[in-house]
Amino acid sequence: MKRHQTTIVDIARKLNLSKSTVSRVLTGHPSVSEKTRRAVMELAEQLDYQRNMLSVSLLNKKSNTIGIIVPEFMSSYFPQVIMGAQEVAAEMGYNTIICHSNEHYETEVANTRLMLANQVDGLLVSLTKETRNFDHLKIFERKGIPIVFFNRVCDEMDVPKVVVDDYEGAFRAVEHLIKRKKKRIAHLAGPDSLLISVKRLRGYRDALKKYNIPIDEELIIPYDLTIAKVKIYVNHLLRLSNPPDAIFAINDPTAIEALQIVKKKGLEVPKDIAIVGFSNDLASGLIDPALTTVSQPVKEMGQTAAQLLIDQINRDVSEWKTIIRVLKTELIVRKSS
Amino acid sequence: MKRHQTTIVDIARKLNLSKSTVSRVLTGHPSVSEKTRRAVMELAEQLDYQRNMLSVSLLNKKSNTIGIIVPEFMSSYFPQVIMGAQEVAAEMGYNTIICHSNEHYETEVANTRLMLANQVDGLLVSLTKETRNFDHLKIFERKGIPIVFFNRVCDEMDVPKVVVDDYEGAFRAVEHLIKRKKKRIAHLAGPDSLLISVKRLRGYRDALKKYNIPIDEELIIPYDLTIAKVKIYVNHLLRLSNPPDAIFAINDPTAIEALQIVKKKGLEVPKDIAIVGFSNDLASGLIDPALTTVSQPVKEMGQTAAQLLIDQINRDVSEWKTIIRVLKTELIVRKSS
């Protein structure tokens, strides 16, 4: 009726051929005469023929599509990872369906449903801060659809993961602050549901330990990454009887927010209080003073993740690997410390 | 074989039912006995049954998927638009396939092919700066697949468009600079292939005209939005015998880059040279001095575009509208002017 797309049968009918022959031409099969080949090609072009991938996917039981689920979309971090992943995926002939969970567990579950329904051949996931139950992801394992985690990974599933060395990054960041003669270094930490929080916290603790600086639990504040709450915690820290002279933040948005607040209070950065972030977001080089931060190879993370995923897809379930790829971080020292 | 997903037939066989009955249960059709309904539901749950949307889409000739093509993914602008669009789309039961063209015409064409092959029900597009030929998009019109443009729109196609009032935004921005006693206002303009460039330039010109400030063509520099080139142009402007005392930039990334360069030269912003951007990117409030800019309702743009698109999808081709929705901008005055 009205919205009829040209199909292989339309072409076949107009040329008095069978759909088999037309299909052969369009898929580049050799055993077809030059004359009919040309005729089919011409008509296909003329009718704007486009292969219907839905039917191809249905037939092959392979959609050539991978899903990507990320927790948020605001900072420059995940868009960059996605770009990296899409680059590799496209090169290998895969489409991508992208969903963001808005940091909500429920949304994440809904997203995985969508991915299943759309028959993705594999899934790239970075978890929500709320996610503590992984049943919705284990379904993929059971169904033989490979998963690869990146950045926010799941500890209790044996699948490939791509992370940066959060421990070492945090360790170096704090060490750097210590070398800048900071004695009371606070840590605005992430929720302990996230492995990255735990690892960065561990790096923080170990750096202090190494330099024999007493760990003051009062200076460690885990929070749920809701940016608006940073103000409360920074104010709290500054009002302590023995306030910190440095803040190591779990990520750049947190660090940037903290920096703004500290500046507004009239404190001087880094003299009165130094600030260090994590991730090297686009904005961190622009603010004043520029933010010292631990940079991650963001695009590379996406590329590696996609690469690992496609490797799994092309492998038999019985040969699935569980590599954990740890990428290097780099401390970028700027004015804020 | 190995990667077999549970189908409706599997369930039917195990329960000695026909696939019709199972389908009825799963789609919530009323005429089925409570007993079998429960049995089917239970088994479906137990086997992690997931409806195969590929086959449903194929049968209905409707994929419930819309495509989104954006030119880039780096600034916070497009991710935010996408979030807005996805929000509305998800609510109306549509999935999204996102592609970015990397500002390359060729990639944009490839992306449209992908969208066609995947049978999207509609397409949301923001053009590449290179795109001057629209054949790849006109195919959609011919095939009865609605398109909606946003931000970077196409003048020669009669389809719905969502834009902001670029003319007025630019006009107000320049007027603001004039009221700040700036006499020689430069404009780092975009390529004239983009309508937004043309309209913003027109706003710039008209504002100057209104206040009887002579237009110096030397101060108008159209460029291709390659951020690295900003340095060349700013240096050029500053070396003029009669250099500008203000710069109105086509967008925020450009303005931010210009600001950094000007600051590095030791000039004072806004005293020596004021700077105004366009779009209110995330970073613009963070830099020092904070950037005066024209803010756009970014998320709303995505929402509106998705809304218009889905309206078109649900309409007969003969009743397609060609509304142009113009959203309001707002001048946000900060320290840089």
Next chain:
DNA sequence: CCTTAAATTGGGAATGTTCCCAATAATAAA
């Protein structure tokens, strides 16, 4: 207990492709 109506179930076509196997047409050899 039989008839009739209603409730529940099954059969099969259709969606657009691909691919195997069989059938036909064209060419070469005898």
Next chain:
DNA sequence: TTTATTATTGGGAACATTCCCAATTTAAGG
């Protein structure tokens, strides 16, 4: 010219689902 061989083409199943129509079962009414 006939047969053998090869080059080209056609037929039909399969993929997972929905939906119409027909068949069967169950319940209700006499």
